[in-house]
Amino acid sequence: MALDTDTVKRIARLARIHVDEADLAPLADELNNILGWVEQLDEVDTDGAEPMTSVAEMVQRLRVDAVTDGDVRDRVLANAPMEADGFFVVPKVIE
Amino acid sequence: MAALTDLTIAQAGAGLDKGEFTARELTDAYLTAMEAARSLNAYIEETPERAQTMADASDARRAAGNAAGALDGIPLAIKDLFCTEGALSTAGSHILDGFRPTYESTVTQNLWDSGAVMLGKVNMDEFAMGSANITSHYGPTLNPWKASSGDNAGKDLVPGGSSGGSAAAVAARIAAGATGTDTGGSIRQPGAFCGIVGLKPTYGRCSRWGVIAFASSLDQAGPLARTVEDSALMLEAMASFDPKDSTSVDLPVPSYAAALTGDIRGLRVGVPAEYRMDGTPPEIEALWQKGVDWLRDAGAEIVDISLPHTKYALPAYYIVAPAEASSNLARYDGMRFGLRVDGEDLTETYERTRAEGFGHEVKRRVMIGTYVLSAGYYDAYYLKAQRVRTRIADDFRAAWDSCDVVLTPTTPSSAFTLGEKQDDPIAMYLNDIFTVPASMAGLPAISVPAGLSDVGLPLGLHLIAPAFGEETLLRAAGVLESAAGFTAQP
Numbered sequence: 001m002a003l004d005t006d007t008v009k010r011i012a013r014l015a016r017i018h019v020d021e022a023d024l025a026p027l028a029d030e031l032n033n034i035l036g037w038v039e040q041l042d043e044v045d046t047d048g049a050e051p052m053t054s055v056a057e058m059v060q061r062l063r064v065d066a067v068t069d070g071d072v073r074d075r076v077l078a079n080a081p082m083e084a085d086g087f088f089v090v091p092k093v094i095e
Numbered sequence: 096m097a098a099l100t101d102l103t104i105a106q107a108g109a110g111l112d113k114g115e116f117t118a119r120e121l122t123d124a125y126l127t128a129m130e131a132a133r134s135l136n137a138y139i140e141e142t143p144e145r146a147q148t149m150a151d152a153s154d155a156r157r158a159a160g161n162a163a164g165a166l167d168g169i170p171l172a173i174k175d176l177f178c179t180e181g182a183l184s185t186a187g188s189h190i191l192d193g194f195r196p197t198y199e200s201t202v203t204q205n206l207w208d209s210g211a212v213m214l215g216k217v218n219m220d221e222f223a224m225g226s227a228n229i230t231s232h233y234g235p236t237l238n239p240w241k242a243s244s245g246d247n248a249g250k251d252l253v254p255g256g257s258s259g260g261s262a263a264a265v266a267a268r269i270a271a272g273a274t275g276t277d278t279g280g281s282i283r284q285p286g287a288f289c290g291i292v293g294l295k296p297t298y299g300r301c302s303r304w305g306v307i308a309f310a311s312s313l314d315q316a317g318p319l320a321r322t323v324e325d326s327a328l329m330l331e332a333m334a335s336f337d338p339k340d341s342t343s344v345d346l347p348v349p350s351y352a353a354a355l356t357g358d359i360r361g362l363r364v365g366v367p368a369e370y371r372m373d374g375t376p377p378e379i380e381a382l383w384q385k386g387v388d389w390l391r392d393a394g395a396e397i398v399d400i401s402l403p404h405t406k407y408a409l410p411a412y413y414i415v416a417p418a419e420a421s422s423n424l425a426r427y428d429g430m431r432f433g434l435r436v437d438g439e440d441l442t443e444t445y446e447r448t449r450a451e452g453f454g455h456e457v458k459r460r461v462m463i464g465t466y467v468l469s470a471g472y473y474d475a476y477y478l479k480a481q482r483v484r485t486r487i488a489d490d491f492r493a494a495w496d497s498c499d500v501v502l503t504p505t506t507p508s509s510a511f512t513l514g515e516k517q518d519d520p521i522a523m524y525l526n527d528i529f530t531v532p533a534s535m536a537g538l539p540a541i542s543v544p545a546g547l548s549d550v551g552l553p554l555g556l557h558l559i560a561p562a563f564g565e566e567t568l569l570r571a572a573g574v575l576e577s578a579a580g581f582t583a584q585p
């Protein structure tokens with residue numbers, strides 16, 4: 001299942017990472033190299049093996065449904081690239 | 096008297112208790128040493144004023160008879176993956192430029208509650224993705240060790256990674272101990288490369304809250320220190336049950352230092368056949384055999400075991416970890432923190448921000464992760480890898496019927512030169528071939544410096560224990576440490 005440059009372009013789009021046209025082919029080679037190497041997993045008989053969902057043998061805890069945090073607007077905004085009047089400022093979302 | 100910076104954590108704690116020196120003097124000695132060792136590029140940000148304030152507070156506590164414990168007044172380096180309130184926390188990435196969290200990670204808070212002193216934030220591979228500390232936006236950290244002979248004699252070597260700054264700082268005596276995180280070997284491999292002890296606890300033992308996420312089902316914080324005893328003291332302070340991390344395990348934290356009895360008579364030590372791999376240098380094999388002999392001489396019983404899926408752990412890891420990373424790193428969109436690079440519209444702003452903010456290795460892994468999670472490929476790659484992961488965990492489960500700990504080498508080589516393996520991702524990934532299986536199974540594991548290579552570089556031996564078997568692990572590691580008598584310094 002070798003990736004072509006169109007697929008790499010699609011993955012880059014899904015990952016929201018800009019890739020220059022000229023870099024698509026070398027990147028495809030790199031990704032194919034890694035994916036080719038992981039294909040050895042096909043040798044493993046995994047019939048009957050459940051996919052691991054949690055490495056710790058534990059029951060998922062439930063927490064009390066209570067407000068334990070909040071009222072920290074200025075702290076939330078402290079690292080914003082742009083903010084105004086207590087809001088994050090972002091590029092226009094709706095045309 | 097030895098230089099203050101040469102003391103172990105346990106020795107420094109004893110000296111502080113006896114009033115031989117103050118925490119402020121100890122801290123100042125480290126701050127001076129840090130300045131002199133800046134060429135290693137171990138620290139991303141030094142925090143001398145905070146360190147002195149914390150040291151003074153420690154001295155005041157001790158004077159009032161209220162010392163908080165073994166770590167009170169001990170100067171530590173913190174991996175830049177831990178969020179520290181008001182102090183730069185970048186994960187070694189350009190995309191977190193200038194990020195100063197308004198909160199403190201649970202592990203570092205636990206350390207400060209134990210009286211430890213923060214010297215600064217240390218360098219690492221970007222988002223903990225790497226085995227040589229060469230992917231950091233802040234440049235590579237150098238290993239304080241140099242080869243004494245051979246082709247690489249005198250050349251700059253990598254400290255390992257991803258916790259490369261942590262390991263280099265502890266080895267170079269510019270921190271008494273350091274926090275690290277280990278996803279596939281990121282504490283143990285740099286520990287081995289720098290001739291110090293690196294401990295990855297059981298998944299769930301230390302809280303992940305406030306630790307910048309790489310692969311959430313694998314990431315685990317742990318200590319890097321100069322001795323097994325120091326590692327035990329640090330782990331005891333770092334570990335806790337934390338309701339803020341849903342995978343944190345609610346088990347009491349024992350006195351790990353008390354587990355170092357030196358008595359391993361009757362301990363069953365498993366030696367896995369599958370770790371004897373083609374191409375492993377004879378000096379690594381020889382050191383492994385020495386480790387077997389040391390433990391046997393101390394009264395342990397050596398058992399040949401089989402972990403049949405060992406060779407598949409690394410390729411499975413390179414599906415699981417990038418998949419989780421692609422999801423975790425989706426939050427870096429330039430909107431709420433860190434770098435923003437403007438584009439024509441919102442999507443292009445995301446794309447430009449992430450293209451500029453992430454380094455090459457991070458981009459590669461995010462893209463692999465995105466691909467293996469994408470429609471049509473999820474079953475073939477991701478589910479397959481998670482099934483293989485179950486097989487790997489089952490291998491260990493079966494092994495624990497016949498042994499109590501497993502002994503292996505930590506790494507297939509000693510530290511390599513800066514630039515080596517840089518253009519070959521798989522060659523770089525193979526650094527973690529001996530450490531990844533325990534990560535995939537969530538098990539505690541430790542690297543202990545055990546000898547020098549033919550060219551005078553440190554080599555480590557690696558012990559793995561069952562989940563929450565840290566006490567047994569540390570006891571066996573202590574015996575290994577005593578038998579090896581590793582006293583060499585960079």
